[in-house]
Amino acid sequence: MKNNQPHSRTYTGASKANTTQTYSQTKRPSRKKTKYARLVFAYCLFIVCSVLALGGGVYLLYRTGVFGSNSQSEETTLLTGVSSSETSGEASAIIPEDTTAATEATTTTLPSDLHGFYVILDPGHGGWDRGTSYPYNSDQNEEPTITIKIAEKLKPELESRGAKVYLTRTEDNYYSLYYRLATTHLICMDIAKEKGILPFSADREQQLRTKLEEIKNINSDKFSSGGMGFMAGTGVGDDLKDLFEMEYKLTDVVFMSIHLNAHYDEKTFEPVNHHGIEVTYVTDDAVNTYEGNPKNQTSGAPVRDAYHGRPNEHNLLYCQTLYDTITAKIPELKSNMEKPVYTANWAVIRKTGLVGTLLEFGFISHETDRAILTNDTSLQTLCSATADGIEEYFKQIR
Ligand SMILES: [Zn+2]
CATH class of the missing domain: 3.40.630.40 (Zn-dependent exopeptidases)
Structure with a gap:
């Protein structure tokens, strides 16, 4: 249980800060440059989205155990190897x-x-x-x-x-x-x-x-x-x-x-x-x-x-x-x-x-x-x- 908390909160904060900063730095370009910049921006956006989608897919496959490991066995090992002293009751005592x-x-x-x-x-x-x-x-x-x-x-x-x-x-x-x-x-x-x-x-x-x-x-x-x-x-x-x-x-x-x-x-x-x-x-x-x-x-x-x-x-x-x-x-x-x-x-x-x-x-x-x-x-x-x-x-x- 104590392993669940921190990850998502840290991530969200950093991402918001980056978006704001990038937007404020792209003000007042020329028209031609603007079109070119849009194309570059669209291209970059496509690359970033593709990478994110691919990463997400790989992560989902990993979580569902396609790669031979799954979150359940990891947690079991962690529990029995490190912190199972916190558990109690007969069932948990069977290793x-x-x-x-x-x-x-x-x-x-x-x-x-x-x-x-x-x-x-x-x-x-x-x-x-x-x-x-x-x-x-x-x-x-x-x-x-x-x-x-x-x-x-x-x-x-x-x-x-x-x-x-x-x-x-x-x-x-x-x-x-x-x-x-x-x-x-x-x-x-x-x-x-x-x-x-x-x-x-x-x-x-x-x-x-x-x-x-x-x-x-x-x-x-x-x-x-x-x-x-x-x-x-x-x-x-x-x-x-x-x-x-x-x-x-x-x-x-x-x-x-x-x-x-x-x-x-x-x-x-x-x-x-x-x-x-x-x-x-x-x-x-x-x-x-x-x-x-x-x-x-x-x-x-x-x-x-x-x-x-x-x-x-x-x-x-x-x-x-x-x-x-x-x-x-x-x-x-x-x-x-x-x-x-x-x-x-x-x-x-x-x-x-x-x-x-x-x-x-x-x-x-x-x-x-x-x-x-x-x-x-x-x-x-x-x-x-x-x-x-x-x-x-x-x-x-x-
Ligand atoms: Zn004895």
């Missing part, structure tokens, strides 16, 4: 297929590929752990079904750009947080080995692999049963320290745990108006503050000294870049929360040394977010924007 033009425009400004980079995707929940849903506590629009869909679309998107991608789960089964962490550490050992920078002797490597496989085999939701293995407790023991030190050097690897948000009124279970993506990360300070609080310590688990050495600045850069890139492409997913990029002590990012995030891809309780998360085309655009964000992060740290 139309026409946005491919805008998508390509964004992509071409980014690095051309992700060759040599690794991404570990962790689709949240699964099995008996249904996460969140809409309506509240229902079996519709469930978090684990959508997080695996996002991972399944994001994986080929990243692979098509040259990245090597790993998933911590591919089925709708239950996998504990520590199963996912053990899987991630094992993947990192494989990557380090592939790159020739595994810092362990063969015996130490085997010892760590055995301990991590044990954690996977327990796959328990009950922390006290031993499902955490050497990752139990606060601070970092020798095993986890060795893995952290190895992972700090894997600067071409990023981790992403994929989740959805929901917010319901505690009494009515009706949705609260929160929406948009949230991108969370850990820092040494945040972890140490969290773990230093006795309320957050697991009974019977080791309490160790505070640990420092996480890639704090890269974690923030990764998360802020993801937020900025995704919301630039999909303004509907701009958060209405005060701070959408923030530290949070999720175990799944706290217990690795990788640059990582737990990314909430929107509120399933909010109709605009839900329209995007439950539409295949929009989900594909969301995954493409997420891959753009990962590319942009690697571009910035190169």
Whole structure:
């Protein structure tokens, strides 16, 4: 709407001024000259009219789409690419297929590929752990079904750009947080080995692999049963320290745990108006503050000294870049929360040394977010924007 106003008004004013000036300058010529001038004037008028008529015809053909473009698609691209944050309602949140033009425009400004980079995707929940849903506590629009869909679309998107991608789960089964962490550490050992920078002797490597496989085999939701293995407790023991030190050097690897948000009124279970993506990360300070609080310590688990050495600045850069890139492409997913990029002590990012995030891809309780998360085309655009964000992060740290 705001693009409609200015053109015709400016045009009319300039045209009137020119006509008046030309007329006043042609006073009192001789008769012969007058006839000649009339002929010249008529000829010029004919030329000008012809040019105007031809221009008008070409413009009309252009507006009606004869040349393969039309005003409708231009407006759609403009709306979805630049100003659709001003729109609201479910229908407008479904990102139309026409946005491919805008998508390509964004992509071409980014690095051309992700060759040599690794991404570990962790689709949240699964099995008996249904996460969140809409309506509240229902079996519709469930978090684990959508997080695996996002991972399944994001994986080929990243692979098509040259990245090597790993998933911590591919089925709708239950996998504990520590199963996912053990899987991630094992993947990192494989990557380090592939790159020739595994810092362990063969015996130490085997010892760590055995301990991590044990954690996977327990796959328990009950922390006290031993499902955490050497990752139990606060601070970092020798095993986890060795893995952290190895992972700090894997600067071409990023981790992403994929989740959805929901917010319901505690009494009515009706949705609260929160929406948009949230991108969370850990820092040494945040972890140490969290773990230093006795309320957050697991009974019977080791309490160790505070640990420092996480890639704090890269974690923030990764998360802020993801937020900025995704919301630039999909303004509907701009958060209405005060701070959408923030530290949070999720175990799944706290217990690795990788640059990582737990990314909430929107509120399933909010109709605009839900329209995007439950539409295949929009989900594909969301995954493409997420891959753009990962590319942009690697571009910035190169
Ligand atoms: Zn979740």
